[in-house]
Amino acid sequence: MKSLTVDQISADRVTILAQSYWSPDTKDSHLPFDPKIIEDIYETEIKGLDFSTRRIVVLELSQYLENYVWPNYSEDSTPAHLMSVIVLINEKFRERVPAFTSFEVHPTPFPTFLRQLMKSCLDTLSFSIKEQMLMIIFLNHLYNSIECDLIRNGISNTVSYNILECLSSGQLQCIFKIFPNWAKGLKRTARHRKKIEGEELENFDFDTKFIYNLINLFLERLESNSERR
Structure with missing residues (x-):
């Protein structure tokens, strides 16, 4: 995969959306949270492009997980929201950078997220084979990260x-x-x-x-x- 240039990143649709909704550089002028943004990005930039690493990297560079996806996770979050978290965390593991910092900084949504994740792992009708595979990869990362108190406490009843x-x-x-x-x-x-x-x-x-x-x-x-x- 070729590296993205600064000009390419600056002109990217994701970067433009980030400036309106989650970029730290434009914090004072952000538009209100809109769950449709997460739906749209997942369907067009992630799933719609067959989980292209190149597109996920752009989202990762924009701090999409840290500043928009995770802080706004709730019991009303959709499967697209759930999968967005999974895909972005998996990308952090691929890049070998700290993956669960967002969870530790903002732990409140974690119990809800974990419950929805486990139920989704057993749902063979609502998710594609690729999505189910990504959930299992994420689950593997989770169970290999019990040094994190939040994760260890969350999965304790399953082991x-x-x-x-x-x-x-x-x-x-x-x-x-x-x-x-x-x-x-x-x-x-x-x-x-x-x-x-x-x-x-x-x-x-x-x-x-x-x-x-x-x-x-x-x-x-x-x-x-x-x-x-």
Whole structure:
């Protein structure tokens, strides 16, 4: 990929939009947040160009994630908004620069984002294969970044003792013979589950089966591809 010149970047559509909505250099004259901007950029500059690295780099250089996409993330955010975060964070990992600084500086949207991400990872109807692949790549980055307190706390229920409930009784007995203390951990999480209700219980159960369901989805894909051959 050829490097972009300063003149090319200055004349780029993304740069012009940045000056109106999120560039730090024009902060005092920004227009109000418009979610349609995120939709348009995702459909035309990201997905519409088959996730072109060249276009994503332009967005990255404009600080699109830091100053517009992430600070305005909410429970009402669309799949395009979700995917925009994912694509831009993945690009930071590709460039080997600090990727989760925006999350740490502005942590409030993270629980909502994470919940929407996990549900989307299991949604095979609303996202293309390419989008699903990008979500799994992002998820891999996430689980390899538990040194970040925000991320570690967010994903803890998906990797704690409670996930042992997804195993059969025979598998559990084999595991408890090797790791007897794990039985105590599972009992603790069972007691905790009895104390919660409503949305908290629903989220706890979802987290418990998340990785299990993700693995099953992967195996179903493998089986489906094998049958086609």
